[in-house]
Amino acid sequence: MTTDNLPHDVRLIAAVSRLIDIHQSRRESGGAYVPDVPEKAGFNLFIALQIIEVLHEIEVDRGIGFCPISELVGRIRKRFPIAADADIEDAIANLRHGREIHYGCTNDQGEITFARTWDSTPIVDVQEGFSQIQLTENARLLLRVSSLRESWLYSDLDADKLVKAIERGQFQDIPGLCRGMNLDLAAKSKQLSEILERPSLAELRSLLIAEGANISLSLNSAATTITQAIDLVFNEHIQSQFEAKKATLSFSLGNLQADLELVLQNVESLSRRFLRFIGRAQQVRHEGGQAIHFLKIAHELISKGDEVSIRRSESLLCDLLPWGLEVRHFHPSMLVGETDLAPAALESMALSHGYTVDPSHTSGANRFVDFVHRNRELMIQHLQAGPLAFSEMMAITGFVLEPGETPLDFFGVYTAPGLLNSDTHRIVVGVTDAIAQFNHVNRDVVASDPIMYLEDIDDPS
Numbered sequence: 282m283t284t285d286n287l288p289h290d291v292r293l294i295a296a297v298s299r300l301i302d303i304h305q306s307r308r309e310s311g312g313a314y315v316p317d318v319p320e321k322a323g324f325n326l327f328i329a330l331q332i333i334e335v336l337h338e339i340e341v342d343r344g345i346g347f348c349p350i351s352e353l354v355g356r357i358r359k360r361f362p363i364a365a366d367a368d369i370e371d372a373i374a375n376l377r378h379g380r381e382i383h384y385g386c387t388n389d390q391g392e393i394t395f396a397r398t399w400d401s402t403p404i405v406d407v408q409e410g411f412s413q414i415q416l417t418e419n420a421r422l423l424l425r426v427s428s429l430r431e432s433w434l435y436s437d438l439d440a441d442k443l444v445k446a447i448e449r450g451q452f453q454d455i456p457g458l459c460r461g462m463n464l465d466l467a468a469k470s471k472q473l474s475e476i477l478e479r480p481s482l483a484e485l486r487s488l489l490i491a492e493g494a495n496i497s498l499s500l501n502s503a504a505t506t507i508t509q510a511i512d513l514v515f516n517e518h519i520q521s522q523f524e525a526k527k528a529t530l531s532f533s534l535g536n537l538q539a540d541l542e543l544v545l546q547n548v549e550s551l552s553r554r555f556l557r558f559i560g561r562a563q564q565v566r567h568e569g570g571q572a573i574h575f576l577k578i579a580h581e582l583i584s585k586g587d588e589v590s591i592r593r594s595e596s597l598l599c600d601l602l603p604w605g606l607e608v609r610h611f612h613p614s615m616l617v618g619e620t621d622l623a624p625a626a627l628e629s630m631a632l633s634h635g636y637t638v639d640p641s642h643t644s645g646a647n648r649f650v651d652f653v654h655r656n657r658e659l660m661i662q663h664l665q666a667g668p669l670a671f672s673e674m675m676a677i678t679g680f681v682l683e684p685g686e687t688p689l690d691f692f693g694v695y696t697a698p699g700l701l702n703s704d705t706h707r708i709v710v711g712v713t714d715a716i717a718q719f720n721h722v723n724r725d726v727v728a729s730d731p732i733m734y735l736e737d738i739d740d741p742s
Contacts, residue, residue, distance in 0.1 A: 290330060293423075304382070328364055328372045331357050333404065336416045337424055346574065347406075347413035373414065376404040440506035440548075443541065447513045450522040452530060452537065459540040466547040473558045493559045500552040507545045514538050652690050655681045661706060661735065668734035672717035675726075689721060707736045 306314030319325075335356045339348050354369050379402040385395045404420045407413070416424075440462070446454045489496065513519050514537060523534050578594055586594075659679055663669060680688050702708055710733050717730035 290423075291326075294326070324364075324368075325372060328357070328361065328368060329376060329404070331360060332369070332372060332376065333416065333420055333424065335360075336405070336414070336420075340416065345415070347408060347411070347415045350407070350412045350414050353414060373405060373407065377407045379403045440503040440510070440544075443510040443544075444506060444513065447510055447519060450519075450526065452523055452526060455537055456532065456540055459544050462544050463547055466544075466551050470551055470554060473554060490559060490562055493555075496555060497552065500548060500555065504545060504548045504552065507541060507548060511538060511541045511545065514541065652683070652686060664706075664708070664733065664735035668711075668732050670713070670715065670717070670730050670732045671728070672719060672730050674733075675717075675719060675721065687722060689726070709734055709736050 302314050302316065305316070332353065335353055336348070339352075340346075350373070354366055357364060357369055358366075379399045381397055381399050382402060383395065383397045385393050388394050401419055403417050404423075406415050406417050442458055443455060443462075446452070446458060514534060520534065523530075523537075527533075582591060582594060659677070659681075660674075663674075663677060675688055677688070682688075710731055713730055713732055715730040716727065718725070718727050720726070
């Protein structure tokens with residue numbers, strides 16, 4: 282395989298490897314340091330790159346987060362059947378460990394200082410107890426850099442070659458240079474469409490947006506340079522040089538001018554297309570759906586949550602859960618597609634055992650039911666005037682009470698509103714976020730404040 286056909290990520294690794302070699306070299310040994318390469322080096326590197334690529338594909342589909350190691354192994358085995366599970370696990374074990382890297386940098390005072398890093402070197406992050414794995418930021422940086430293999434950040438239009446070829450009288454090279462530039466411009470135009478359409482190029486799209494001003498400047502500079510080359514064609518000195526070589530050339534000066542003008546038209550067209558691309562790319566959101574990790578949110582709130590983060594989390598949950606509805610009360614019947622399974626369950630229930638009830642024994646449930654039946658008409662009468670909250674119920678007078686009973690005993694009816702139902706009315710209980718606070722029989726009562734309202738059975742709604 283020639284150098285031009287090498288995969289882009291391999292060329293990047295090949296370049297970085299020499300920097301690592303010099304990082305590991307010992308000056309006292311003399312000469313250049315070149316480590317021994319084992320027989321399975323290509324096999325191991327291929328598995329490592331497949332791990333990175335598969336994890337990146339999963340992130341594109343699902344968003345950044347952990348995935349099961351078993352899923353990763355299964356996907357790699359489909360791509361690379363001769364790789365054993367042990368080979369993949371060994372590659373993961375190597376990629377997850379860091380190594381010490383020493384480096385130098387310039388501080389604010391212009392002095393060179395030396396430091397070392399360890400935590401930034403692992404490629405994957407593994408959760409041992411859960412057998413989960415994800416890419417590290419270091420791996421994502423590698424993907425971003427390698428995705429720029431076709432990017433204008435590293436591939437500018439070399440229009441200066443046209444000017445130099447004309448000035449030096451190398452007219453035979455100009456048609457080939459023009460064809461090459463036209464192909465490059467066509468490739469860049471196609472790339473703009475792919476970047477908008479493919480989610481896997483979201484990071485490259487973001488980089489092109491960030492570098493939009495520089496790329497536009499590069500295109501404008503190329504157009505200016507090509508215009509200069511066209512002007513040179515009409516220079517008397519250049520025309521005399523062309524006449525001297527005309528016999529050896531298979532094209533005229535007019536053909537040369539036409540080739541240059543075609544390149545200029547393509548540059549101007551791409552420049553306009555790039556401006557439209559920037560406008561559209563800023564509106565595209567093709568990144569994979571982001572998962573909401575509720576356990577992680579809860580852990581963060583417990584370990585280091587503050588008032589701001591708590592309010593933010595509550596706002597997020599209110600947008601997701603049913604009580605995010607802008608209503609003061611909630612009942613399951615408000616949900617689309619809800620169904621009440623209780624009646625069907627009761628009808629289909631078969632009794633397999635029997636028991637005898639002692640009629641002389643008064644149970645707590647019978648006392649509660651008696652209380653409800655005694656005061657049903659009073660409740661329905663008040664509910665016919667409109668919904669009532671529990672705190673408002675406690676302000677009602679006229680309850681028929683037995684010894685030891687108080688109006689607070691009515692609170693239990695919220696767990697079984699069907700006891701108040703009649704042939705013409707149904708009682709519905711709604712949950713609210715309100716709190717009831719009142720004094721009853723010289724005792725302060727603080728409780729939730731559910732709301733109850735009356736619904737006609739014959740009502741079509």
